[in-house]
Amino acid sequence: MRGSLKSLFAGAVALMALPALAQPAPAPVPVDPAPTTSAAPAVPIPVPGAPALTKADVDAWLDGYMPYALARGAVAGAVVVVVKDGQVLTQRGYGYSDVEKRTPVDPETTLFRPGSVSKLFTWTAVMQLVQEGKLDLDTDVNAYLDFRIPPREGKPVTLRNIMTHTAGFEEALRGLISDDIEIPAPLGGVLKRWTPERIFAPGTTPAYSNYATALAGYIVERVSGMPFDDYIEQRIFAPIGMNHSTFRQPLPTALKPLMSKSYRSASGKAMPFEVIEAAPAGSLSASGADMGKFMIAHLANGGPLLSPATARVMHTTFLDMIPPLNRMALGFYEQNQNGYRIIAHNGGTQRFFSNLWLLIDENVGVFISLNSAGKDGAPGAIHNALINGFMDRYFPGTPNDGAVDPKTAAAHARMMAGHYIASRRSDSTFMRTAALASQMAVMVGPDGGLLVPGCRTPPETVPALGRARPIRHRASRRDRRDSKAPA
Numbered sequence: 001m002r003g004s005l006k007s008l009f010a011g012a013v014a015l016m017a018l019p020a021l022a023q024p025a026p027a028p029v030p031v032d033p034a035p036t037t038s039a040a041p042a043v044p045i046p047v048p049g050a051p052a053l054t055k056a057d058v059d060a061w062l063d064g065y066m067p068y069a070l071a072r073g074a075v076a077g078a079v080v081v082v083v084k085d086g087q088v089l090t091q092r093g094y095g096y097s098d099v100e101k102r103t104p105v106d107p108e109t110t111l112f113r114p115g116s117v118s119k120l121f122t123w124t125a126v127m128q129l130v131q132e133g134k135l136d137l138d139t140d141v142n143a144y145l146d147f148r149i150p151p152r153e154g155k156p157v158t159l160r161n162i163m164t165h166t167a168g169f170e171e172a173l174r175g176l177i178s179d180d181i182e183i184p185a186p187l188g189g190v191l192k193r194w195t196p197e198r199i200f201a202p203g204t205t206p207a208y209s210n211y212a213t214a215l216a217g218y219i220v221e222r223v224s225g226m227p228f229d230d231y232i233e234q235r236i237f238a239p240i241g242m243n244h245s246t247f248r249q250p251l252p253t254a255l256k257p258l259m260s261k262s263y264r265s266a267s268g269k270a271m272p273f274e275v276i277e278a279a280p281a282g283s284l285s286a287s288g289a290d291m292g293k294f295m296i297a298h299l300a301n302g303g304p305l306l307s308p309a310t311a312r313v314m315h316t317t318f319l320d321m322i323p324p325l326n327r328m329a330l331g332f333y334e335q336n337q338n339g340y341r342i343i344a345h346n347g348g349t350q351r352f353f354s355n356l357w358l359l360i361d362e363n364v365g366v367f368i369s370l371n372s373a374g375k376d377g378a379p380g381a382i383h384n385a386l387i388n389g390f391m392d393r394y395f396p397g398t399p400n401d402g403a404v405d406p407k408t409a410a411a412h413a414r415m416m417a418g419h420y421i422a423s424r425r426s427d428s429t430f431m432r433t434a435a436l437a438s439q440m441a442v443m444v445g446p447d448g449g450l451l452v453p454g455c456r457t458p459p460e461t462v463p464a465l466g467r468a469r470p471i472r473h474r475a476s477r478r479d480r481r482d483s484k485a486p487a
Contacts, residue, residue, distance in 0.1 A: 047396040053364065055090045058082055061393060066094045069385065070370075073378025076266040077105040079112060079288035080386070081367045086300055088292045097260035097371065100270065105371075107288040109244055111251075111259045112369035113274065114291065114354040115347025118247070118284035119213050121236055121294070123163055123314070123331030124305055125220045128235060131310040134223050135159060137330075144219045146188070152198040159216060161202040164319040164328040167212040168200035176210060177350055179272040182250055187218050187228060190277045206321065206328070210281035217280025228280055239304040240293045245286035249275050259285060262351035263372040274349050282347065288367065291356065295365030299358060315343055315360060332358075337387070338397030346383070353379030357387055359395070366390060410448030417444050 051057050062080055070078060077095035081088065093105030129135040135144070140156035142148055149157050152168055161167040184190065196211050221228045224235075229247050237245055246255055250273065261270035276283040286294075297303030302311030318327040318334060326334040332343035340362065346355040354369035368386055370379050404412075420440045443451040 050396050051393055053084060053089070053394045058090050059092065061389070062090070062092050065385070065389065066092070069378075069382045070095050070266070073372075073374040073376070073382060074265045074267065075370050075372040075374040075378055075382070076263045077110075077260060077371045078382075079105055079107045079110065079367075079369050081107065081288045081292040081295070081365075083292050083295050083299065083365045085363050086296055088289070088296075091288050091292060093288070095266070095371075098270070099261070099263065099266060105260065109258050109287055109289075111244060111255060111285040111287055112354065112371060113262070113282075113349050113352035114284050114286060114356075114369055115349045115352055116210075116213075116282050117291075117345050117347040117354050117356050117367075118280070118282045119347075120298075120331055120345050120356070121232055121247075121284060122213055122217045122220065122280040124236060124298075125224075125231060126159060126163065126216055127306055127310050127314050127330065129220060129223055130159075131307055135219070137163075141215065141219060144223055145215075146222070147192050147195075149195065149215075150198065153201040155202045157198075157202050157212075159219070160330070162209075162212040162216050163330045165206055165208045165212070166200075166203050166319065166321070167209055168198045168202050168205065168207060169196040169209045169211055170199045170207075171196070171209070176276065176278060178275050178277070179350075181275050184249055184275055184277040184279060184283075187214065187221060187279060191215060191218055210278045213281035214278035220280075236294075236305060237290075240297050242286065242290040242293055245284065245290045247279055247283050247285075249273075249279065249283055251285060255285065258287070260371045262349075264351060265374060266372055271351055274351070276349070282349065288369065291367045291369075292365070295356065295358060295367060299360065299363050299365055315358075337391050338395055340391070340395050340397075348379070353383070355383045355387070362395065406448060410444070413444050413448055413450045416450065417442050 066078060066080065070076075075095065076099050077093070077097050079091070079093050081091040083089055091107035093107040093110060095105055097103050097105045097110045126135060130137060137160040138158050141159060141162070142156065151157075157167045185193075191211070191214060196209075200207060217228045220231055224231050226234070232247050236242070244255065244258060246252055250256075251259055259273065262274070263270060297305050298311065298315070301308035302314075305311075306314065314330045315332065317330050319329075320327060326336065328334070329343055331345070333345055335342045335344040335357065341360055342357050343360060344355065344357045346353075348354070351373050352369060352371055353373070354367070357366045359365070366387065368383060370382065373379065420442065440452065445451045
């Protein structure tokens with residue numbers, strides 16, 4: 001498995017147990033135009049003979065891979081969008097948005113559910129208000145709320161904690177996704193109904209949180225004075241022409257006929273529209289073409305959405321908590337590969353699975369969304385094969401980049417051996433027993449390779465820790481394990 005030790009190490013570390021706004025909020029500090037960052041990957045050396053990234057070549061490559069991948073994985077339909085230099089390079093629909101009616105996926109108008117890729121819109125809204133001086137990343141969020149989030153170990157939660165998934169909340173399992181309701185409760189009511197326990201002090205432990213993201217969306221709602229859905233439509237969708245997108249549940253009448261059906265398997269029956277109560281964390285419905293517009297805006301230093309200084313802060317302010325692993329920027333996952341700098345986010349509902357990657361320095365973006373859970377972990381396999389194949393074809397690294405000798409690899413493996421428990425877990429309910437029972441055992445095999453459930457990495461293929469090879473941020477691995485929660 002390519003880069004599997006580095007992927008496992010990134011995931012394993014994250015698994016370790018480790019009234020209305022009556023008073024004005026403290027004056028926010030404007031965005032710092034010079035964020036503190038760690039060293040970026042070394043500038044890669046172009047590999048002679050690599051195909052040019054052109055529409056004709058990408059179309060041929062995608063058309064040779066995607067239909068086969070969907071058929072093998074029992075996935076009904078998919079959309080893939082590639083943007084380059086401020087333009088859509090290609091947008092391709094595969095399979096069906098409605099199997100029974102044999103309706104093909106239209107990348108321009110068919111709506112998919114990007115799951116937690118929705119969070120990037122919430123984070124963009126937060127950064128717009130930071131840019132305007134209405135929010136501050138390091139202020140206690142209670143300054144913006146009409147209910148209280150208690151401190152833990154004397155430390156309050158901040159928007160910076162929330163955007164880097166270090167607010168310390170336990171997992172909130174109730175009310176995330178439902179097939180049984182049509183209209184979610186108002187966002188404030190959802191958040192006040194139950195506040196998850198704080199199981200870590202803020203800023204100390206990565207623990208992915210949909211509740212925290214919804215909290216950020218509620219802060220956007222309160223500080224802007226606009227309902228969250230209205231804000232996103234007026235301040236994000238409208239400026240970049242996202243005319244086939246909405247966070248609203250149920251769907252607006254005009255968009256409902258464009259929504260792709262979702263499936264457990266391509267041969268199964270269509271399933272109901274999923275309602276996500278923590279809406280800012282994952283309720284977006286959008287066409288592939290619209291997601292291309294969003295990628296183009298971020299690749300253009302924020303485009304019409306953010307100033308270049310604010311976009312730079314969002315894209316390059318990394319949380320250096322566990323060096324030398326992939327890190328969190330402000331809302332984006334770092335996912336460097338083949339020596340190229342990538343920021344990304346993935347997403348999964350129960351039956352839609354999506355991923356968005358931005359090669360910031362190359363002004364290239366890739367988006368994929370699938371409308372079926374499929375079989376044998378097909379969505380994750382398709383996503384990984386797509387980005388690995390894309391990078392190795394158009395942005396290849398040097399052969400054996402990051403490889404180390406077997407002795408060093410075996411030493412690295414011994415450092416990782418042990419038992420791990422998810423930091424994304426429920427501690428205050430009976431679900432705590434499930435987290436304890438599902439600990440991951442990491443062992444060293446007789447040849448020095450790592451042995452973990454469902455994965456084996458021989459030492460001779462292990463990349464050096466700290467080098468940029470195909471890797472997934474801890475939240476990416478976590479999200480694929482928990483398809484019941486928006487990823």
